[in-house]
Amino acid sequence: MKLFDVYPINPINIVKGHGSLVFDENGQEYLDLYGGHAVISIGHTNPHYVKRIEDQLHQIGFYSNSIEIPLQKQLAEKLGKVSGKEDYQLFLINSGAEANENALKLASFYNGKKKIIAFKKSFHGRTSLAVAATDNPKIVAPVNETDNVIFLPWCDEQALELAFHQHEVSSVIIEGIQGVGGIQVASESFLQKIRTLCDEHNAVFIADSVQCGYGRTGKFFSHDFAGVDADIYTMAKGMGNGFPIGGIIISPKIQPAYGMLGTTFGGNHLACAAALAVLEVIEQENLMQNAAEVGGYLIGELKKFDKVKEVRGRGLMIGIDLPEELANAKKDLLFKHHIFTGEAKPNVIRLLPALNLTKAHADRFLEAFKTVIQ
Numbered sequence: 001m002k003l004f005d006v007y008p009i010n011p012i013n014i015v016k017g018h019g020s021l022v023f024d025e026n027g028q029e030y031l032d033l034y035g036g037h038a039v040i041s042i043g044h045t046n047p048h049y050v051k052r053i054e055d056q057l058h059q060i061g062f063y064s065n066s067i068e069i070p071l072q073k074q075l076a077e078k079l080g081k082v083s084g085k086e087d088y089q090l091f092l093i094n095s096g097a098e099a100n101e102n103a104l105k106l107a108s109f110y111n112g113k114k115k116i117i118a119f120k121k122s123f124h125g126r127t128s129l130a131v132a133a134t135d136n137p138k139i140v141a142p143v144n145e146t147d148n149v150i151f152l153p154w155c156d157e158q159a160l161e162l163a164f165h166q167h168e169v170s171s172v173i174i175e176g177i178q179g180v181g182g183i184q185v186a187s188e189s190f191l192q193k194i195r196t197l198c199d200e201h202n203a204v205f206i207a208d209s210v211q212c213g214y215g216r217t218g219k220f221f222s223h224d225f226a227g228v229d230a231d232i233y234t235m236a237k238g239m240g241n242g243f244p245i246g247g248i249i250i251s252p253k254i255q256p257a258y259g260m261l262g263t264t265f266g267g268n269h270l271a272c273a274a275a276l277a278v279l280e281v282i283e284q285e286n287l288m289q290n291a292a293e294v295g296g297y298l299i300g301e302l303k304k305f306d307k308v309k310e311v312r313g314r315g316l317m318i319g320i321d322l323p324e325e326l327a328n329a330k331k332d333l334l335f336k337h338h339i340f341t342g343e344a345k346p347n348v349i350r351l352l353p354a355l356n357l358t359k360a361h362a363d364r365f366l367e368a369f370k371t372v373i374q
């Protein structure tokens with residue numbers, strides 16, 4: 001049997017990892033500033049993380065949501081504490097798309113309405129509603145097409161107001177910082193406007209935090225910079241440091257009912273153990289502070305390069321917008337300097353490293369970047 005060939009891949013076989021370093025089958029070391037697409041939050045093979053999963057595996061790996069799983073309650077409590085949203089309610093699933101799918105559905109159950117406001121260049125996942133709310137027609141199959149989603153220009157307050165007056169809006173879904181869209185930071189006033197309009201129109205504010213959340217920006221949710229709360233936060237990527245887990249946290253104003261949402265694998269013992277280990281490390285090692293500090297340092301240094309068009313982002317979610325003539329920079333970083341980075345179209349390098357990236361590793365990147373753009 002062959003693999004279904006949907007990914008353009010680099011000819012590199014990573015077999016080992018430690019912190020922000022990974023190694024291929026020939027023992028070649030790479031600096032990982034991509035984090036396997038923003039997934040590696042506490043570094044590869046963190047010892048506490050490995051032990052917590054290993055210990056749990058020896059106890060029990062899985063049983064269904066038809067029984068009590070105290071680990072879920074422990075996770076909810078810890079997540080409430082670390083995120084500061086202690087009165088929210090947690091529902092667990094397995095991925096970012098599932099998180100957004102459930103959030104959009106829950107919003108519609110809550111207010112009985114259908115229209116979703118999403119934004120140009122947004123990415124929310126590949127399942128039916130999540131992909132319909134994603135601004136990329138190439139990945140929307142005919143069966144996913146719906147007129148329930150309205151795409152508005154990014155951070156346009158007038159367009160938002162008008163849409164609320166023209167439609168019965170169920171929910172507004174927005175990334176605090178667009179990832180796939182090229183590291184575009186939502187303005188604080190725009191997030192505040194969403195809060196006000198959702199309150200006035202009984203609509204649900206959904207903060208897609210799958211990529212920009214989980215401490216990456218220095219705050220637990222990047223939407224927190226605006227000083228307003230969303231009704232639902234969706235999360236995945238960094239939550240399990242590579243173990244597949246996603247979640248939504250739901251404001252107390254939205255009440256649950258049996259059967260409203262459900263999942264087979266979501267919230268299983270192993271996933272909860274992984275997610276607990278991640279939060280324990282984030283808390284014990286002050287990783288949000290480290291993300292703010294090392295990220296702030298990187299952004300400051302990157303802004304000094306004349307050839308860079310723009311540096312965008314917060315903490316360790318950074319976009320380096322490059323001119324056309326430097327289109328090969330990402331490839332050169334990987335193949336000449338052995339540094340993994342991400343990208344966004346047309347020519348943005350995305351840095352999404354582990355939150356415990358050291359200043360020494362940041363400097364190693366800056367040295368290589370200097371050579372590459374010269």
Ligand SMILES: Cc1ncc(COP(=O)(O)O)c(C=O)c1O
Pocket residue numbers: 095096097098100123124125126175179180208209210211212236237
């Ligand atoms: C902002 C955002 N939302 C949702 C998703 C979908 O997550 P997943 O690939 O886990 O389904 C992604 C993935 O890149 C994302 O960046």
